[in-house]
Amino acid sequence: MVAGTVTQGTLDSYRTGMLVVFTYEDADSAEYKQVAGLLKDELAELKKAKEFEGKKLQAAMLRTPQLPFRKLLLVGLGKQKEADLETLRRAAGTAVKIVREFSKEFVVPFKGAAKKGLAEATQALAEGILLGDYRFLRYKTQGLDEIKTLKSFTFLVEKKEMVNPAQSGLARGAILAEAVNYTRDLVNTPAADMGPAHLEAEARKLAKKHGLKLTIFQEAELKKRKMGAIVAVGKSSAVRPRMIILEYKRPGAKHLVFCGKGVCYDSGGYNLKQKMLEWMKDDMGGAAALLGMLDALASLKAKAHVTVVIGAVENLISGEAYKTGDVVRAMNGKTIEVANTDAEGRIVLADCLSYASTLKPDTLIDIATLTGAAMSALGPNAAAVLSPNDNLAESIIAAGDTSGDRAWRIPMWDDYKEDIKSDIADVKNLGFSFYAGVTAGAVFLQEFVSKPEDWAHIDIGAAVQEERERPYIPKGATGWGVRSLTKFVEEC
Ligand code: BES
Numbered sequence: 001m002v003a004g005t006v007t008q009g010t011l012d013s014y015r016t017g018m019l020v021v022f023t024y025e026d027a028d029s030a031e032y033k034q035v036a037g038l039l040k041d042e043l044a045e046l047k048k049a050k051e052f053e054g055k056k057l058q059a060a061m062l063r064t065p066q067l068p069f070r071k072l073l074l075v076g077l078g079k080q081k082e083a084d085l086e087t088l089r090r091a092a093g094t095a096v097k098i099v100r101e102f103s104k105e106f107v108v109p110f111k112g113a114a115k116k117g118l119a120e121a122t123q124a125l126a127e128g129i130l131l132g133d134y135r136f137l138r139y140k141t142q143g144l145d146e147i148k149t150l151k152s153f154t155f156l157v158e159k160k161e162m163v164n165p166a167q168s169g170l171a172r173g174a175i176l177a178e179a180v181n182y183t184r185d186l187v188n189t190p191a192a193d194m195g196p197a198h199l200e201a202e203a204r205k206l207a208k209k210h211g212l213k214l215t216i217f218q219e220a221e222l223k224k225r226k227m228g229a230i231v232a233v234g235k236s237s238a239v240r241p242r243m244i245i246l247e248y249k250r251p252g253a254k255h256l257v258f259c260g261k262g263v264c265y266d267s268g269g270y271n272l273k274q275k276m277l278e279w280m281k282d283d284m285g286g287a288a289a290l291l292g293m294l295d296a297l298a299s300l301k302a303k304a305h306v307t308v309v310i311g312a313v314e315n316l317i318s319g320e321a322y323k324t325g326d327v328v329r330a331m332n333g334k335t336i337e338v339a340n341t342d343a344e345g346r347i348v349l350a351d352c353l354s355y356a357s358t359l360k361p362d363t364l365i366d367i368a369t370l371t372g373a374a375m376s377a378l379g380p381n382a383a384a385v386l387s388p389n390d391n392l393a394e395s396i397i398a399a400g401d402t403s404g405d406r407a408w409r410i411p412m413w414d415d416y417k418e419d420i421k422s423d424i425a426d427v428k429n430l431g432f433s434f435y436a437g438v439t440a441g442a443v444f445l446q447e448f449v450s451k452p453e454d455w456a457h458i459d460i461g462a463a464v465q466e467e468r469e470r471p472y473i474p475k476g477a478t479g480w481g482v483r484s485l486t487k488f489v490e491e492c
């Protein structure tokens, strides 16, 4: 990852290949005013020609060989009142993709006295820069020489008292971005190289890096513990199912338990998928987000007690695979009619949540690429949050709002419980037809939670991947959940 630093100085004497200045549409930022003063009429002319007016994410580059900075990149933040942290992240992501074509390093100046919000601003900018610069190159062998890479960036602060807040914001942003990019790597890696055994190896690495407690329930242990649900889904693959449990514990904190869907590949099983099969390496996106969250929490030395429970399986077709019509029994004793082998995530999570409930958590949250219905409901811009607990749902959504992972609530009224009743078992893994798919998933999961009033379900079926490039979210894995859940835990 690109290295960021904070330095004290003024932009009129600072040598760099590229100076990046942000400004507004309806007001000139202090930094913009200063560079305007150093140049002749260039910036006024740009404005007159409507080539750069500070509109949101508008960008213009000027060569300024007469000045210590050789090039100037202007990026618009839109209307000052509307510019929030997300605007800064997006502007920084826009900037970094232009900068790296022209320079190996760049400088962002901050003028004036230490203002409230400097740490938040540098954090948001660092996130935008480091997340926007992400590329997944693991499998590229050709053309790597032509890819232009950035080496470093500097936040240049004018006053001494600005150094500390700028540094702490930068450090936080860098930790979070690194964790998000790690999650993106896990999700972008094809199933052949990111199966249940690889996921276990990743958990092992993470445990070693941060001194986390790691427990693995291999298949025999899952059977011994009567976890018939995860075993049923996982038996279709030559790579056997397993449950991965990681614990980060600082004394005195509430115990938060997270369950993650770790379906490393989802073919649909005998209800073979008709579409989006090529996406299904991302079906462990919930598990990957939790690994990223743990990485961030540990790096931030958060005062928290967090246990992560991952159900790692592959949903394939084989002579051993589970079949439609089968009845399987989860660890909490409830029986599940397999109405559709493609609704496998909720079956895996049935055992994860049953086990998690035995840990008596203060709060229990699961995160899963559970439904395609999440895509119809919200598209990739937001995850769906469902919970019987208004406060819990609202705090997850609020943590997402400030951190940049957007989420929206979907109801789970009791009426929907009727839809998952089974004629031959306690529940079935499908609602009424394909109606209210996101809610049907949630009411099913609720059956395996001991205290639903302390539980929330997050469906990232859509938010896990992006098909279109966004300012700081490249095509492919988004890393949704790392920033919001880290923030949520810190605020608990
Ligand atoms: N992993 C999928 C959900 C999914 C589909 C996420 C497409 C992202 C893109 C999940 O296991 C699944 O297949 N769900 C079914 C549930 C249905 C059979 C009730 C779905 O959404 O179609």
Ligand code: ZN
Residues within 6 Å of the ligand: 266, 268, 341, 342, 343, 344, 345
């Ligand atoms: Zn499925």
Ligand code: ZN
Residues within 6 Å of the ligand: 263, 266, 283, 342, 344, 345, 369, 370
């Ligand atoms: Zn799935």
